[in-house]
Amino acid sequence: xxxxxxxxxxxxxxxxxxxxxxxxxxxxxxxxxxxxxxxxxxxxxxxxxxxxxxxxxxxxxxxxxxxxxxxxxxxxxxxxxxxxxxxxxxxxxxxxxxxxxxxxxxxxxxxxxxxxxxxxxxxxxxxxxxxxxxxxxxxxxxxxxxxxxxxxxxxxxxxxxxxxxxxxxxxxxxxxxxxxxxxxxxxxxxxxxxxxxxxxxxxxxxxxxxxxxxxxxxxxxxxxxxxxxxxxxxxxxxxxxxxxxxxxxxxxxxxxxxxxxxxxxxxxxxxxxxxxxxxxxxxxxxxxxxxxxxxxxxxxxxxxxxxxxxxxxxxxxxxxxxxxxxxxxxxxxxxxxxxxxxxxxxxxxxxxxxxxxxxxxxxxxxxxxxxxxxxxxxxxxxxxxxxxxxxxxxxxxxxxxxxxxxxxxxxxxxxxxxxxxxxxxxxxxxxxxxxxxxxxxxxxxxxxxxxxxxxxxxxxxxxxxxxxxxxxxxxxxxxxxxxxxxxxxxxxxxxxxxxxxxxxxxxxxxxxxxxxxxxxxxxxxxxxxxxxxxxxxxxxxxxxxxxxxxxxxxxxxxxxxxxxxxxxxxxxxxxxxxxxxxxxxxxxxxxxxxxxxxxxxxxxxxxxxxxxxxxxxxxxxxxxxxxxxxxxxxxxxxxxxxxxxxxxxxxxxxxxxxxxxxxxxxxxxxxxxxxxxxxxxxxxxxxxxxxxxxxxxxxxxxxxxxxxxxxxxxxxxxxxxxxxxxxxxxxxxxxxxxxxxxxxxxxxxxxxxxxxxxxxxxxxxxxxxxxxxxxxxxxxxxxxxxxxxxxxxxxxxxxxxxxxxxxxxxxxxxxxxxxxxxxxxxxxxxxxxxxxxxxxxxxxxxxxxxxxxxxxxxxxxxxxxxxxxxxxxxxxxxxxxxx
Amino acid sequence: xxxxxxxxxxxxxxxxxxxxxxxxxxxxxxxxxxxxxxxxxxxxxxxxxxxxxxxxxxxxxxxxxxxxxxxxxxxxxxxxxxxxxxxxxxxxxxxxxxxxxxxxxxxx
Numbered sequence: 001x002x003x004x005x006x007x008x009x010x011x012x013x014x015x016x017x018x019x020x021x022x023x024x025x026x027x028x029x030x031x032x033x034x035x036x037x038x039x040x041x042x043x044x045x046x047x048x049x050x051x052x053x054x055x056x057x058x059x060x061x062x063x064x065x066x067x068x069x070x071x072x073x074x075x076x077x078x079x080x081x082x083x084x085x086x087x088x089x090x091x092x093x094x095x096x097x098x099x100x101x102x103x104x105x106x107x108x109x110x111x112x113x114x115x116x117x118x119x120x121x122x123x124x125x126x127x128x129x130x131x132x133x134x135x136x137x138x139x140x141x142x143x144x145x146x147x148x149x150x151x152x153x154x155x156x157x158x159x160x161x162x163x164x165x166x167x168x169x170x171x172x173x174x175x176x177x178x179x180x181x182x183x184x185x186x187x188x189x190x191x192x193x194x195x196x197x198x199x200x201x202x203x204x205x206x207x208x209x210x211x212x213x214x215x216x217x218x219x220x221x222x223x224x225x226x227x228x229x230x231x232x233x234x235x236x237x238x239x240x241x242x243x244x245x246x247x248x249x250x251x252x253x254x255x256x257x258x259x260x261x262x263x264x265x266x267x268x269x270x271x272x273x274x275x276x277x278x279x280x281x282x283x284x285x286x287x288x289x290x291x292x293x294x295x296x297x298x299x300x301x302x303x304x305x306x307x308x309x310x311x312x313x314x315x316x317x318x319x320x321x322x323x324x325x326x327x328x329x330x331x332x333x334x335x336x337x338x339x340x341x342x343x344x345x346x347x348x349x350x351x352x353x354x355x356x357x358x359x360x361x362x363x364x365x366x367x368x369x370x371x372x373x374x375x376x377x378x379x380x381x382x383x384x385x386x387x388x389x390x391x392x393x394x395x396x397x398x399x400x401x402x403x404x405x406x407x408x409x410x411x412x413x414x415x416x417x418x419x420x421x422x423x424x425x426x427x428x429x430x431x432x433x434x435x436x437x438x439x440x441x442x443x444x445x446x447x448x449x450x451x452x453x454x455x456x457x458x459x460x461x462x463x464x465x466x467x468x469x470x471x472x473x474x475x476x477x478x479x480x481x482x483x484x485x486x487x488x489x490x491x492x493x494x495x496x497x498x499x500x501x502x503x504x505x506x507x508x509x510x511x512x513x514x515x516x517x518x519x520x521x522x523x524x525x526x527x528x529x530x531x532x533x534x535x536x537x538x539x540x541x542x543x544x545x546x547x548x549x550x551x552x553x554x555x556x557x558x559x560x561x562x563x564x565x566x567x568x569x570x571x572x573x574x575x576x577x578x579x580x581x582x583x584x585x586x587x588x589x590x591x592x593x594x595x596x597x598x599x600x601x602x603x604x605x606x607x608x609x610x611x612x613x614x615x616x617x618x619x620x621x622x623x624x625x626x627x628x629x630x631x632x633x634x635x636x637x638x639x640x641x642x643x644x645x646x647x648x649x650x651x652x653x654x655x656x657x658x659x660x661x662x663x664x665x666x667x668x669x670x671x672x673x674x675x676x677x678x679x680x681x682x683x684x685x686x687x688x689x690x691x692x693x694x695x696x697x698x699x700x701x702x703x704x705x706x707x708x709x710x711x712x713x714x715x716x717x718x719x720x721x722x723x724x725x726x727x728x729x730x731x732x733x734x735x736x737x738x739x740x741x742x743x744x745x746x747x748x749x750x751x752x753x754x755x756x757x758x759x760x761x762x763x764x765x766x767x768x769x770x771x772x773x774x775x776x777x778x779x780x781x782x783x784x785x786x787x788x789x790x791x792x793x794x795x796x797x798x799x800x801x802x803x804x805x806x807x808x809x810x811x812x813x814x815x816x817x818x819x820x821x822x823x824x825x826x827x828x829x830x831x832x833x834x835x836x837x838x839x840x841x842x843x844x845x846x847x848x849x850x851x852x853x854x855x856x857x858x859x860x861x862x863x864x865x866x867x868x869x870x871x872x873x874x875x876x877x878x879x880x881x882x883x
Numbered sequence: 884x885x886x887x888x889x890x891x892x893x894x895x896x897x898x899x900x901x902x903x904x905x906x907x908x909x910x911x912x913x914x915x916x917x918x919x920x921x922x923x924x925x926x927x928x929x930x931x932x933x934x935x936x937x938x939x940x941x942x943x944x945x946x947x948x949x950x951x952x953x954x955x956x957x958x959x960x961x962x963x964x965x966x967x968x969x970x971x972x973x974x975x976x977x978x979x980x981x982x983x984x985x986x987x988x989x990x991x
Contacts, residue, residue, distance in 0.1 A: 028945065032955025033908035033925050039951040040909075060926040065933070 010038045010054040018058045083420040100778040104771045105429035108382025110436040115375035117452045122368045125272045125350035129213040136343035138303040143338040153355040157292035159303045169311045174211045176302040177203040182254045183554045194241045195737050201279040203286045218248045219264025225282035231260040232280045234268045256554040274349040275359045317342045335606050377516050378768045383477040384509045385775035390481035392782040402493030414486035422478025514819035517772040520765035522827035522852045533842035540683030542623040546743035547711040552736040568732045577721040580712040582621035585613040587708045589747035599667045602654025609649045613700035628658035629678030632699040639699045644678040649694035687750035691839040777863045784871030792879030801872045808868035816860045895931045900962045907957040940966035
């Protein structure tokens with residue numbers, strides 16, 4: 001085995017790799033030839049090229065024919081059994097380290113598996129639609145004076161039909177209008193009358209169920225939505241109304257007027273779909289359909305197309321770019337605006353689409369990637385632990401290695417042994433993690449509201465990737481220890497203790513682990529800070545004790561509805577528990593679809609602003625501060641022709657101050673002029689994730705548009721208050737259901753997905769830190785045990801406990817300090833990026849840094865000191881008595 | 884004589900047969916470069932040699948170790964009787980065909 005000392009050698013690692021995989025009986029010819037070739041080549045071509053060549057040859061020889069065969073078949077079986085036995089024994093002998101090792105792996109793997117499930121879940125949206133790769137949603141960018149003002153998910157009703165005639169690539173289209181909600185009641189003829197508010201209702205064109213893969217339970221697919229006033233309802237809705245699902249032919253009344261006949265019953269739309277509706281009505285029942293189809297400014301419709309196979313979205317988008325220029329040239333010219341259609345794959349809507357007026361809040365691809373990275377990090381930390389602890393334990397195993405070598409074991413056999421051990425650990429960890437994941441999936445569903453499909457774990461592609469992960473884990477965690485352990489010289493190994501304890505690699509690994517852990521802790525702190533910041537920042541209005549009642553929608557006639565609404569509002573205000581009642585067509589926390597362009601004396605270019613219809617008491621009710629002018633006054637007849645602006649709208653329309661805006665006229669189109677009578681302070685109508693939008697308030701005291709009644713109630717017994725409201729409501733609106741909720745809770749629901757994401761992130765970051773500390777704990781315990789005698793001698797010679805602890809803690813403390821120095825800038829940069837996604841963001845202050853440093857120092861030093869204290873406190877006799 | 888020999892196999896077999904010094908992986912690949920003009924990797928040579936040995940056309944024995952081989956021994960190959968016969972058989976067949984080639988041909 002002894003090699004002559006050539007000053008120039010081929011790359012050592014390549015040579016070792018060759019020795020590792022090559023069969024013993026082939027090593028002579030293969031390694032010999034390669035070394036000889038290297039020797040000759042380096043004189044001819046130079047060392048560098050010869051080395052490259054050598055490495056390439058080593059890789060070329062890496063094939064089954066070079067691997068040892070006999071070993072696998074005969075001896076290997078016997079040895080394998082022995083390896084298993086020894087692994088088991090060493091596990092028993094060093095329970096603490098073994099369990100630390102295993103716990104780390106299990107925690108790492110289970111978090112990784114859970115996150116993988118989550119990622120599969122998130123990326124698996126809308127896969128169930130037939131030929132989904134050919135299906136796209138048509139959406140629209142809106143420009144004003146050359147700047148992008150809005151990216152809209154909704155387009156014009158005419159888009160679908162006219163694209164179908166104008167482009168041969170378009171095979172079919174579906175148009176959906178989301179404004180179909182209302183009170184749906186049964187006729188009460190065959191069954192007791194059921195009356196419910198239904199919000200998730202759409203109109204859809206007839207081929208909706210061909211286009212989308214929603215499963216139909218009853219009904220004839222060909223004639224579902226062909227006729228006006230046909231409806232397809234979800235299974236759960238059918239159960240609510242009729243108590244059974246086979247309800248084709250039944251009638252549902254909307255607003256007490258229109259009768260829809262149920263033509264089909266569908267399965268509830270699955271959660272992995274970008275839309276979630278309960279009732280689908282035929283588009284032909286939409287009153288103003290013909291008007292909408294002709295109106296190229298009414299953009300309240302979702303439009304989906306199916307393109308011919310092989311059509312490139314990019315190419316088609318190029319064609320669409322100028323499509324509306326042809327349709328609406330005059331309008332574009334006049335107002336200096338532009339609208340630009342483009343298509344997005346239906347498959348990508350959930351993760352990648354974040355437009356205005358989405359059907360529902362979508363997921364975020366960056367969140368998914370983010371969690372994926374966290375999963376990888378946790379796993380890497382766990383594997384590093386294994387490497388660290390196994391090499392640290394090496395000293396204990398050194399004697400075993402020495403004896404094995406004396407008895408004729410080759411290095412390779414030793415490597416197999418340690419790889420087997422690593423494989424066993426990984427395998428056991430895998431099995432345990434799978435069990436844990438199955439256990440945790442329902443718990444996570446309950447606590448965080450995240451639905452994971454553990455059945456995915458049995459999918460072949462996932463099983464394959466798990467197998468790959470297992471093998472990769474074995475090699476990543478086992479290869480280095482196997483090399484280190486098999487490398488001990490026989491004499492030194494048997495003598496024991498002489499093996500050097502300092503290992504640069506181990507230090508680097510610990511540092512790296514802690515860099516990751518600190519970055520994660522830092523991330524958690526910022527994420528928490530941002531969420532608290534968003535929830536606690538003054539909104540510019542007061543939502544506390546605000547009760548919202550869904551406005552009545554059903555009346556004998558429109559006048560009757562308006563009259564009775566007025567009555568209810570007055571009577572509600574008269575209740576002793578209610579301090580104020582207001583009405584509005586939109587409430588804070590809900591997405592406003594009502595957007596129009598305005599001009600003023602100062603801006604001839606139309607500016608887009610949202611509209612809100614409110615009653616006179618709206619501003620006082622929500623305690624929105626008046627900046628200038630006055631509120632609406634029901635006593636003043638002309639107030640129907642006036643508007644109130646918020647500060648954003650006021651400055652958007654060119655007024656230099658709120659005072660200046662008072663008395664000015666703003667135009668909504670040519671004919672409709674409105675005088676500004678007041679300006680209110682900006683308030684957050686949507687979550688803090690979004691910037692404050694300009695809003696123009698219209699006066700609507702009659703209650704024409706009162707979709708919501710806002711009640712301020714006294715903070716006493718809510719049951720009494722609610723009972724009073726119920727009695728009153730039943731009296732005035734027996735034909736309308738009473739739905740109510742608290743406005744502050746409703747507003748906070750906007751943060752639900754953030755909170756969900758945060759809790760997941762915090763959970764996994766915590767696990768990562770836990771695993772890192774586990775590793776640290778194991779290492780420190782090992783070092784202290786290793787240095788037991790040294791500590792004993794030091795103590796006998798008079799060292800104090802503190803000094804001994806310092807001695808032990810110093811080296812690891814240094815590593816943690818280094819990790820802090822590396823991790824903080826990294827964390828700062830990453831979190832800055834993350835925060836930039838919010839319109840209103842907290843600052844990454846010094847306090848966060850300090851807190852992060854404090855937390856990690858506490859955890860890490862506690863880990864180190866607890867263990868080293870134990871070592872330092874021990875009676876030196878116990879340490880020195882052996883031998 | 885119904886051995887199917889690939890082109891590379893035949894070449895390597897010839898090289899082993901004609902080499903004056905010891906024929907083993909490295910020297911064969913060097914000889915190949917020298918005579919054929921292009922490179923062949925040592926691993927490819929090993930594969931071919933192993934195949935030829937399996938077909939019984941060459942035989943091998945372990946030779947001595949040298950310092951430049953890192954103390955590793957050589958596997959030295961020699962052509963067997965069958966190997967020689969095969970080579971001759973191929974050569975004879977070729978010659979037969981060559982002899983049938985019209986001597987004077989101006990069509991080139």
